[in-house]
Amino acid sequence: MALDAEIRAQLTQYLQLMEGDVQIKVSAGSDAVSQDMLALVDEIVSLSSKITVERAELSRTPSFSVNRAGEDTGIVFAGIPLGHEFTSLVLALLQASGRPPKVEQDLIDQIKGIRGEYRFETYVSLSCHNCPDVVQALNIMSVLNAGISHTMIDGAAYKDEVESKNVMAVPSVYLNGEFFGSGRMSLEEILAKLGTAPDASELAGKDPFDVLVIGGGPSGASAAIYAARKGIRTGIVAERFGGQVMDTMGIENFISVKYTEGPKLVASLEEHVKEYGIDVMKLQRAKRLEKKELIEVELESGAVLKSKAVIVSTGARWRNVGVPGEAEFKNKGVAYCPHCDGPLFTGKDVAVIGGGNSGIEAAIDLAGIVKHVTVLEFMPELKADAVLQQRLYSLPNVTVHKNVQTKEITGTDKVDGITFIDRETGAEQHVELQGVFVQIGLVPNTDWLGDTVERSRFGEIVVDRHGATNVPGVFAAGDCTNSAYKQIIISMGSGATAALGAFDYLIRN
Ligand SMILES: Cc1cc2nc3c(=O)[nH]c(=O)nc-3n(C[C@H](O)[C@H](O)[C@H](O)COP(=O)(O)OP(=O)(O)OC[C@H]3O[C@@H](n4cnc5c(N)ncnc54)[C@H](O)[C@@H]3O)c2cc1C
Numbered sequence: 001m002a003l004d005a006e007i008r009a010q011l012t013q014y015l016q017l018m019e020g021d022v023q024i025k026v027s028a029g030s031d032a033v034s035q036d037m038l039a040l041v042d043e044i045v046s047l048s049s050k051i052t053v054e055r056a057e058l059s060r061t062p063s064f065s066v067n068r069a070g071e072d073t074g075i076v077f078a079g080i081p082l083g084h085e086f087t088s089l090v091l092a093l094l095q096a097s098g099r100p101p102k103v104e105q106d107l108i109d110q111i112k113g114i115r116g117e118y119r120f121e122t123y124v125s126l127s128c129h130n131c132p133d134v135v136q137a138l139n140i141m142s143v144l145n146a147g148i149s150h151t152m153i154d155g156a157a158y159k160d161e162v163e164s165k166n167v168m169a170v171p172s173v174y175l176n177g178e179f180f181g182s183g184r185m186s187l188e189e190i191l192a193k194l195g196t197a198p199d200a201s202e203l204a205g206k207d208p209f210d211v212l213v214i215g216g217g218p219s220g221a222s223a224a225i226y227a228a229r230k231g232i233r234t235g236i237v238a239e240r241f242g243g244q245v246m247d248t249m250g251i252e253n254f255i256s257v258k259y260t261e262g263p264k265l266v267a268s269l270e271e272h273v274k275e276y277g278i279d280v281m282k283l284q285r286a287k288r289l290e291k292k293e294l295i296e297v298e299l300e301s302g303a304v305l306k307s308k309a310v311i312v313s314t315g316a317r318w319r320n321v322g323v324p325g326e327a328e329f330k331n332k333g334v335a336y337c338p339h340c341d342g343p344l345f346t347g348k349d350v351a352v353i354g355g356g357n358s359g360i361e362a363a364i365d366l367a368g369i370v371k372h373v374t375v376l377e378f379m380p381e382l383k384a385d386a387v388l389q390q391r392l393y394s395l396p397n398v399t400v401h402k403n404v405q406t407k408e409i410t411g412t413d414k415v416d417g418i419t420f421i422d423r424e425t426g427a428e429q430h431v432e433l434q435g436v437f438v439q440i441g442l443v444p445n446t447d448w449l450g451d452t453v454e455r456s457r458f459g460e461i462v463v464d465r466h467g468a469t470n471v472p473g474v475f476a477a478g479d480c481t482n483s484a485y486k487q488i489i490i491s492m493g494s495g496a497t498a499a500l501g502a503f504d505y506l507i508r509n
Helices: 005-015 032-047 083-096 105-112 131-144 159-164 187-193 200-205 218-228 243-247 262-274 338-345 357-367 386-393 488-508
Strands: 022-027 051-055 063-068 071-078 118-124 148-154 172-175 178-182 209-214 234-238 279-282 286-291 295-299 304-312 316-318 349-353 372-376 398-401 404-411 415-422 428-432 435-438 442-444 474-476
Touching: 005 032, 005 083, 022 032, 032 051, 032 063, 063 083, 071 083, 071 131, 083 131, 083 148, 105 131, 105 187, 118 131, 131 148, 131 187, 178 187, 209 218, 209 295, 209 488, 218 234, 218 243, 218 262, 218 304, 218 488, 234 304, 243 262, 262 279, 304 488, 338 357, 338 435, 349 357, 349 428, 357 372, 357 386, 357 435, 372 415, 386 398, 404 428, 415 435, 474 488
Parallel strands: 022 051, 071 148, 118 148, 209 234, 209 304, 234 279, 304 474, 349 372, 349 435, 372 398
Antiparallel strands: 022 063, 063 071, 118 172, 172 178, 286 295, 295 304, 316 442, 404 415, 415 428
């Protein structure tokens, strides 16, 4: 396997950053994947005198481990880490060579303080953009702590394992053989799941803020930066910093940046937020807001934060169909990310629920991988753009059912079919299939506010042109509001508006 010239040139440059020697141990057989893997390893070795290779017998073949000279790090790649995992390979080589990972010192201390044996295994697909974060976080943990090991397993190269473990969503992480979690997880989230994160009740003793932002997506980050630039005490409480942008692949409409990717944009947002000494409280979920003398925000940990003004920017999440089987078979055939989980359904039959742009884009993408796609649209017509519909109808392996209501996703331990009703005739139909991709839009994350703040019938917070809600001192921005359009640049603009509105409120009160 020859790397293309551009990747080879980039890799050569990165490998010059290596600090010490690295030893790759390869477990290969005579199969095609083994041969491709050997070719890749040989090519990498040829690019740096600091890397050596030796044959070994690892627990999976084909696989290879990336080690410090004379000491195993515990990092193993089972399969060929190209596609989205290529960066994970490059980082593993650099970190195994002694180059420090780019993470905060308190996280490094938490990782080093973990005691015991932790054998992580992560099933990925090479087209999954959520997987590298998890792989890279667990690789960092392996490099920093001798008790921790991590194997990335390419589901396409280990189909039998994937089948026998019923892995139907990636990334799927196992710890010491037991299911640990699936979907994108940051290093902080993994550590919190292991119980090593600092106690959230430490937050309770904080002094009141001038502006407290709830939500760490683009609107929250923008609001916090605008507030902090006024020299006032600003905090952000965020369940998952980056919000929906973390789940976004290519972004081509963030004006002035021709192309970027979600995680890259989130890293820049975080860097920008850090410039201003904003108190960022990650992995914290707000559950109640109450206006007293100050505004109080209660977190799920029980801690209560106080602030003179609050900006709610809690964004939106995927809408569920809410039929029997959806929750039961989540990650067991019910999926929300076609880019991530599509490859796990190669050669199988799937359904896409939703005929808007995201649903039809998903159906077109999936049709290239799976055997057959059934599209179910509730309305009499598809809502997707005409050009997408034309492309869809040109595909031989797609069936479209319009004006139908999904009744149930069926299965025993995983999805085996879907039942829907023709809304005109009432006729019920059942299609046998293995996967269901739900693509029916988003719902605002505002339930936690109860009746405290006025919301529209769609649950969106009603704001005026200053971003103010009906509660004095409470502002809102981004996808959780009744703004006409939901886009990154729009949410950032509304975050700025809400922060300026909040500042105005503070100087008048
Ligand atoms: C797959 C996908 C692709 C997209 N592609 C594009 C694109 O190419 N271009 C574009 O402009 N837009 C795109 N969008 C839309 C864009 O991502 C959103 O408009 C934008 O992220 C909204 O930002 P936000 O800050 O309002 O909300 P979000 O990004 O949803 O962020 C919400 C934040 O609030 C936090 N939160 C939620 N509830 C709580 C709580 N109770 N307590 C504490 N924190 C909480 C979340 O963890 C998160 O940090 C895409 C969206 C998706 C899903």
